Amino acid sequence: xxxxxxxxxxxxxxxxxxxxxxxxxxxxxxxxxxxxxxxxxxxxxxxxxxxxxxxxxxxxxxxxxxxxxxxxxxxxxxxxxxxxxxxxxxxxxxxxxxxxxxxxxxxxxxxxxxxxxxxxxxxxxxxxxxxxxxxxxxxxxxxxxxxx
Amino acid sequence: xxxxxxxxxxxxxxxxxxxxxxxxxxxxxxxxxxxxxxxxxxxxxxxxxxxxxxxxxxxxxxxxxxxxxxxxxxxxxxxxxxxxxxxxxxxxxxxxxxxxxxxxxxxxxxxxxxxxxxxxxxxxxxxxxxxxxxxxxxxxxxxxxxxxxxxxxxxxxxxxxxxxxxxxxxxxxxxxxxxxxxxxxxxxxxxxxxxxxxxxxxxxxxxxxxxxxxxxxxxxxxxxxxxxxxxxxxxxxxxxxxxxxxxxxxxxxxxxxxxxxxxxxxxxxxxxxxxxxxxxxxxxxxxxxxxxxxxxxxxxxxxxxxxxxxxxxxxxxxxxxxxxxxxxxxxxxxxxxxxxxxxxxxxxxxxxxxxxxxxxxxxxxxxxxxxxxxxxxxxxxxxxxxxxxxxxxxxxxxxxxxxxxxxxxxxxxxxxxxxxxxxxxxxxxxxxxxxxxxxxxxxxxxxxxxxxxxxxxxxxxxxxxxxxxxxxxxxxxxxxxxxxxxxxxxxxxxxxxxxxxxxxxxxxxxxxxxxxxxxxxxxxxxxxxxxxxxxxxxxxxxxxxxxxxx
Numbered sequence: 001x002x003x004x005x006x007x008x009x010x011x012x013x014x015x016x017x018x019x020x021x022x023x024x025x026x027x028x029x030x031x032x033x034x035x036x037x038x039x040x041x042x043x044x045x046x047x048x049x050x051x052x053x054x055x056x057x058x059x060x061x062x063x064x065x066x067x068x069x070x071x072x073x074x075x076x077x078x079x080x081x082x083x084x085x086x087x088x089x090x091x092x093x094x095x096x097x098x099x100x101x102x103x104x105x106x107x108x109x110x111x112x113x114x115x116x117x118x119x120x121x122x123x124x125x126x127x128x129x130x131x132x133x134x135x136x137x138x139x140x141x142x143x144x145x146x147x148x
Numbered sequence: 149x150x151x152x153x154x155x156x157x158x159x160x161x162x163x164x165x166x167x168x169x170x171x172x173x174x175x176x177x178x179x180x181x182x183x184x185x186x187x188x189x190x191x192x193x194x195x196x197x198x199x200x201x202x203x204x205x206x207x208x209x210x211x212x213x214x215x216x217x218x219x220x221x222x223x224x225x226x227x228x229x230x231x232x233x234x235x236x237x238x239x240x241x242x243x244x245x246x247x248x249x250x251x252x253x254x255x256x257x258x259x260x261x262x263x264x265x266x267x268x269x270x271x272x273x274x275x276x277x278x279x280x281x282x283x284x285x286x287x288x289x290x291x292x293x294x295x296x297x298x299x300x301x302x303x304x305x306x307x308x309x310x311x312x313x314x315x316x317x318x319x320x321x322x323x324x325x326x327x328x329x330x331x332x333x334x335x336x337x338x339x340x341x342x343x344x345x346x347x348x349x350x351x352x353x354x355x356x357x358x359x360x361x362x363x364x365x366x367x368x369x370x371x372x373x374x375x376x377x378x379x380x381x382x383x384x385x386x387x388x389x390x391x392x393x394x395x396x397x398x399x400x401x402x403x404x405x406x407x408x409x410x411x412x413x414x415x416x417x418x419x420x421x422x423x424x425x426x427x428x429x430x431x432x433x434x435x436x437x438x439x440x441x442x443x444x445x446x447x448x449x450x451x452x453x454x455x456x457x458x459x460x461x462x463x464x465x466x467x468x469x470x471x472x473x474x475x476x477x478x479x480x481x482x483x484x485x486x487x488x489x490x491x492x493x494x495x496x497x498x499x500x501x502x503x504x505x506x507x508x509x510x511x512x513x514x515x516x517x518x519x520x521x522x523x524x525x526x527x528x529x530x531x532x533x534x535x536x537x538x539x540x541x542x543x544x545x546x547x548x549x550x551x552x553x554x555x556x557x558x559x560x561x562x563x564x565x566x567x568x569x570x571x572x573x574x575x576x577x578x579x580x581x582x583x584x585x586x587x588x589x590x591x592x593x594x595x596x597x598x599x600x601x602x603x604x605x606x607x608x609x610x611x612x613x614x615x616x617x618x619x620x621x622x623x624x625x626x627x628x629x630x631x632x633x634x635x636x637x638x639x640x641x642x643x644x645x646x647x648x649x650x651x652x653x654x655x656x657x658x659x660x661x662x663x664x665x666x667x668x669x670x671x672x673x674x675x676x677x678x679x680x681x682x683x684x685x686x687x688x689x690x691x692x693x694x695x696x697x698x
Contacts, residue, residue: 065489104290104494104500105290105494105500107499107500109499111499112265113265113266113268113271114234114266114267114268115267115268116232116233116234116268116269117233117234117239118233118239118240118241118242119234119240120240121240121252121253121254124249124253127252127253127259128249128252137247137248137359138248138350138359138360138361139249139299139360139361139362140357140358140359141299141358141359141360142299142357143351143352143355143356143357143358144299144349144358
């Protein structure tokens, strides 16, 4: 639960100004493109000593986006615990990665693709049976009009 | 898993994609203002042989006026449902129209413990489409989770590609149909990425609950995001049509807007001409035909311009509007409170997508001739643009045409037959070119037979119908029905003399000035010869005889 909360925190942290150093760019990117400096989504944890420490987590907003309801005291408790975890991981900020080419993902090998051959899952009936609101044909859900 | 959080997300040119991805107010971009000479989108289009329904331009004069002061900036997001046999991340069958909730398994249902496995076909189609759109491929790309809650999204997130899509930075060339001004346009393609579809949500009539069918959840999609290069409804509709043409040519999707295998969302803003800053962007959804797209854009341009003119430009807010086909207007979906925060992060359950250069090269080598290349080739052959657009529109028709040409048939004749009689037949019988019994070889024969005057053009049209419906050979039919044209002047003269002698009254009238009666005589001779008399020869000799006697 703590890791999921952590995930939510990191993902939802407020906009950061990204300092982009020319040397970290792959040479293929076009120099004619401009870069958007205020990017909510591209979170870049630079090891630049000017980078600020993460803002304290907005726990109520996090809980909202994760659809978890918390009482005010739980919010306080959570806030502190989340803070602790982040600070612990924050030790990684000390590492100088300026000369390291950013990787897309951790593991070395890609691949693991599947053939395009259809297979019917044998036990579909039990999947449907385990849905409380299943009504013979469809899943019955509350009427929702707007995404998030 | 926590280590993924601290990896530096590679800053690259995709962080620039403010407009398409964020659904926010546009930030200022330094783009040179394109001053396109606005070709008039005025005339009511005449019913053409174009398969695409031409949009009606109501209030078109009003639109012209508006376009003198404002420039519309339009971008399109297209979702293409791939025609693979299985879903993107599991082996459930991908077939349209199955009984609800039967194509399901723990993976696409998002049940605990299930893990996604990417289909190789999806990568193949992604590369194919990326290359066809002249994009640069990312030899290494990844998947990300786009997180939000909605009843048709079993996992609570959609597996998509956020900052490193499989293809980016491409373009597409289109031809604007003649009735809308003609001309070439090039529209930029920002990116193409792979993702999965959500299920289908149906709203019950009673209104207090909804229903979900998850057959479609996990079906592979390719999302194509265009640069905001379109400037009118016509251009947008043509872009959409070209997307449809390309995916059908490639065989990656059947591109049916009605079925939902091709979905287009339009992002549109207007700005006073000369202004560099973009205006507030509005998204329009629920477009199920290219004509609707065009009309929706025209409506929206008018709506926004009106607000500008009334000094109420601030009434234009970033929102999603739905196109109401019945009322022919866009209406607000509920206004968004704040931005959607999808909390993207790399999908931990899927490895990188790595493309070997040889793999990409082999796919590039296997691409079919694309619509743009075909259009240029047909133009070089000497066909007019109208013919070019018609034939190249459907890959099956184009292939048929190419085969007919390869048998030696005259290009212009082949085009004419296809566009007129054959097209009419296909329309009436509701068939596709692949269903007709007339083989390309036989069409070439027919054209040759008419060219060397074995049969007349009129006879040709008659047997065409039989050939289309029942097949057979041209030579066979000619023999069977004794259709060989009569080109012997002596024989024709004989018939003419007979007709003249049988119609003294008309002869009298002709001699006294009613020269139009030549047609009567010609008709009689034709009837006598069962349509086989060569018309040119017939009229020549007839004229001689009519004017010479006595």
